Amino acid sequence: MSTVPRLPSAVEGARGMGGILAHQPSLARGFGDLYAQFWSHGEVDHPTKETVRIRNARVTDCGY
Amino acid sequence: MAEPPIVDAPLFVDTDLLRRAGDLRASAVAALDPGVADAVERRIRELVGVPVRDGVAEPVVAEPVVADDALAVVLDVAEQFVLDVHGITDERFARLSDHFDHAQVVALMFHMALVDGFAKLEQSSGTELPDVARSMEDQP
Numbered sequence: 001m002s003t004v005p006r007l008p009s010a011v012e013g014a015r016g017m018g019g020i021l022a023h024q025p026s027l028a029r030g031f032g033d034l035y036a037q038f039w040s041h042g043e044v045d046h047p048t049k050e051t052v053r054i055r056n057a058r059v060t061d062c063g064y
Numbered sequence: 065m066a067e068p069p070i071v072d073a074p075l076f077v078d079t080d081l082l083r084r085a086g087d088l089r090a091s092a093v094a095a096l097d098p099g100v101a102d103a104v105e106r107r108i109r110e111l112v113g114v115p116v117r118d119g120v121a122e123p124v125v126a127e128p129v130v131a132d133d134a135l136a137v138v139l140d141v142a143e144q145f146v147l148d149v150h151g152i153t154d155e156r157f158a159r160l161s162d163h164f165d166h167a168q169v170v171a172l173m174f175h176m177a178l179v180d181g182f183a184k185l186e187q188s189s190g191t192e193l194p195d196v197a198r199s200m201e202d203q204p
Binding site for chain 2: 018024027038
């Protein structure tokens with residue numbers, strides 16, 4: 001399961017995805033905006049979104 | 065005559081979500097060499113089986129924007145990303161760092177993920193999604 005980053009963190013002491021995304025601050029902000037919009041708006045209810053997220057993570061072996 | 069709708073499929077009505085996705089795509093592309101970004105997009109869309117968008121350049125062979133072996137490494141990872149992401153081994157991923165710095169690798173992976181996701185969205189829905197970021201900029 002992939003939770004060990006293959007790139008070093010851009011921020012000392014920061015672990016996980018955040019430290020990786022910090023290599024590209026504009027992308028990190030854009031991803032945050034998109035993810036926030038996805039989870040806070042839309043036609044699909046949260047249980048369905050979460051079910052899809054978990055299923056996707058399992059298929060791709062994503063530990064997040 | 066009225067302008068045709070930007071998106072003609074009922075699946076794609078959340079314009080705020082599309083705008084953010086388009087912004088993210090544009091940010092990823094802006095962080096990359098245009099030739100590399102175009103080559104990745106072209107290859108992924110070919111693999112997924114959706115038309116290559118207008119404006120996505122053919123790879124320039126005579127004057128490569130990056131070394132041939134660097135582009136080969138990128139396209140190898142991009143193909144594996146589409147076909148089976150489990151095939152992106154530590155060794156395969158590490159080869160990216162032989163040619164690109166960490167920030168570029170992050171941008172490359174974002175670009176692959178977004179192109180792959182949107183191409184598969186188009187393939188599965190049977191709808192061609194326009195260049196959202198570019199289209200949205202024209203909106204009042």
